[in-house]
Amino acid sequence: MADEGCSYDHAVAAFPALTRTNAATLATGCHPGRTGVFGNRVWHPELGHLNTAVADDVRRLRGAGAMPQASVAERLSRSGRSTVVVGNGSAGCTYLLNPGSDAGHGARIASVGPEHEVHRCVPSDVRAAIEELGPRPASDDEALEWAVAAGVVSITTRAPDLLIFWSGQPDTAHHATGLTSTTSTEAIRRTDRAVRTLHTAVLDTGRECNLILTADHGFCETIESPELTGTLDRIAERSGLPPNGFVPTFNSGAVFGYFEPGTAPRLRADMTARIVQEPWAGPVFCADAHCPDGAFPLSLAVSGDSPFTPDLVITMRTEPTDQCGPADPPARALHARADGTQPYSGVHGTVHPADMRIPLILHGPAFKTRTRRDEPAGPADIAATAYTLVTGAPLDDVDGRVLTESLRDVTDAPGLLVEERTIRRGDASVSVRRTGSHSYLVGGVSGHRTPPEHRDPAQGLAEPAASGRQADSGNEE
Ligand SMILES: [Zn+2]
Known part of the structure; x- marks a missing residue:
């Protein structure tokens, strides 16, 4: 499909x-800085710890004001178009793809999670056809094939617009x-078969199929899985924070940090500066107002001002290679975990x-054929593009852009200007790729064991490499 379509x-x-x-961003077209849905495990001063794999936890988070945007599915429903969301990720993930289904906007089918989350707003004829498939498999591992069957039934019974x-x-x-x-x-083979089965089911109905194939993130192999709860407690204590003055949540390759509301800026900066020096820490991002030397302003990576934004996003150290092509050996990173949890x-x-890198393939009559694009793009853009393909109208008030350069009937548009620059803090750096007014964090490297002359060969427009802390002027993004 990558060869035939636009990738x-x-x-x-x-x-x-x-x-x-990424589920929340794909659902709304808005960045995490506006949805406030930052990760798999988050903390809120009034709600405490929340696991966004659990649909009721996401409902509580939204009840407190997170993800105020209507989803693409809900907006389509309000204009008389139909959407079906089928997921075999967690029930929380499937819910995030269209929370509006709770209120009757767009169907939702979950093949994983509690029984009461399986169907929302599914038309009765589709639901009857799904019930003929038999019960959902007891094991999450077998849930993919059940979800594919539910998807096929949705397509053949009453083909949705999306x-x-x-x-x-x-x-x-x-x-x-x-x-x-x-x-x-x-x-991977099973997922590949799932795509083929769903695609074929649409084509067999005689309808056109525009297919966008992507992922929510890439992957690294784990180097090791340090337990960091006690370590972070000790750093907080040394910084003069009171007990429980700093709450971490563990998100695989990142740790989010939340300071008790009212924590003095001096203490926040002190703790952040200590974390930056830790051997397990990669680039550390913090709220711009409290960003000490060596940390990156969060606005480089995330736009928006949701009050649900963590104070710190501590990414874990990675090996400083740029390899992420299909033929390369896997990149490697540390996995952060709470004390006593599984590696x-x-x-x-x-x-x-x-x-950071994800596949993005657009395939079908609306898209250019045999084309590879150089522009950055991401899940917010996919939402904007999908909405416009269905309605012909733009998706207003979102962060994503319609990927016009992928569209077949846009033949004479000038290529979009693409710029990439590297921003350094201490020995760590991150790269931001821009097109027009849209910027995308495309990657970064940890400070430790990174040669100062390190540059990504793909960065045609990167700033000249500089070494040392004097180079820390680069927070222009
Ligand atoms: Zn994962």
Whole structure:
């Protein structure tokens, strides 16, 4: 499909490169800085710890004001178009793809999660056809095939204007067994078959099919899985914070940090500066008002001012390679975990390009054929593009752009100017790729063991490399 259609060489996940972060952005067209859905595990001063894999936790988060935007599915429903979301990720993930389904806007089918989350707003004829498939499999591992069957039934019973299909594989296999295991290879084959089955089902109805194939993040192999709860407690104590003055949440390749409201700026900066020096830390992002030397302003990675934004996003150290092509050995990163929790073989959520980069293939009559694009793109743009393809109208008040350069009937548009620059803090750096007024965090490298002359060969317009802290002027993005 990549060869036949239009594919992007520089598509990236929304930062942080985590599942529910990207589900919320794909659903709304808005960046995490506006949805406030930052990760898989988050904390809120009134709600406490929340696990966004649990649909009721996401409802509580939204009840407190997060993700105020209507989803694409809800907006389509309000203009008389139909959407079906089918997911075999967690129930929280499937819910995030269209929370409006709770209120009757767009159908939602979950093949994983509690029984009461399976169907929302599914038309009765579709629901009857799905019930003929038999019960959902007891094991999450077999839920992909049930979800595909539910997707096919949705297409053949009453083809929707938009179908969003979310596969939890190969993510599950990669976390459990690493990237090169036979289990992972088989998971990729199963996902590939799922795409073929769904695509064929649409074409068999005689309708046109515009298909956008992407992912919510990339992946690294785990170097090791340090337990960091006690370590962070000790750093907080040394910084003069009171007990529980700093709450971490663990998100695979990243740790989010929340200071108790009212924590003095001096203490925040002190703690952040200490974390930057830790051997397990990669680039550290913090709220711009409290950003000490060596840390990156969060606005480089995330635009918007949602009050649900963590104070710190500490990404984990990675090996300083740029390899993330299909033929390269997997990139490697540390996996952060709470004391006493399980290590994993695969990790994502760092800023390594292998975590940030995602496939993006647009295939079908609306799109250019045999084209590769150089522009950056991401999940917010996919939302904007999908909405416009269905309605012919723009999706207002979102962060994403319609990927006009991918469209077949836009033949004479000048190529979009693409710029990429590298911003350094201490020995760490991150790269931002821009097109027009849109900027995308495309990757970064940890400070430790990074040669000062390190540059990504793909960065045609990167600033000349500089070494030392004097180079820390670059927060212009
Ligand atoms: Zn994952």
